[in-house]
Amino acid sequence: MAKLDRAFYNRDTVTVARDLLGKCLVHVVQGNRRVGRIVEVEAYVGVHDKASHSAKGLTTRNAPMFGPPGIAYVYLIYGMYYCMNVVTEAEGHASAVLLRAVEPLQGITERTQGPGLLCRAMGIDKRLNRHDFLSDDFYLTDDAPADFKIVKRPRIGVDYAGAWAKRHLRFYIASNPFVSRK
């Protein structure tokens, strides 16, 4: 139940991505807790990663990726959905983990099987951009199942990234029904 600390996020991005599986995301909305267990993530490993928003260098949109570990990077996609990342590694590394799906545990009434649906169901929007995961209304806890199998696959929707599109940087909990694109 303990909140993940700064050191957790300040590590190699693939390691953080895998370790985030099974952990719980908590967002307190108008006094009510919305809790989901992370079951699917993708790692975006820095400015050399052609699939990463940070590959084009620092811009207004991706600036949070260049910030300190343990803050959120939230952006609008296709004019209608938000996607939420957890910024990793030391400030300036411009790496992050995209949360793609959670298993509803508490206070969630909408589907969560995909990055856009996840944000909508958990009440995550641009207001949480740059938000610190060590805050009291939006954070991650270490509460996770004892053991589970992790599947590695190429990331979704990054065909433009050449060789980087083939890298197995998407991770999800095997046979979990809340993983997207089954």
Next chain:
DNA sequence: CTCGGGATGCGT
């Protein structure tokens, strides 16, 4: 300023 595409999701 215009212009085009996007780490999506849903319906056909």
Next chain:
DNA sequence: CGCATCCCGAGG
């Protein structure tokens, strides 16, 4: 496969 819908980055 088409499309909704809009922010933002590139270019003139």
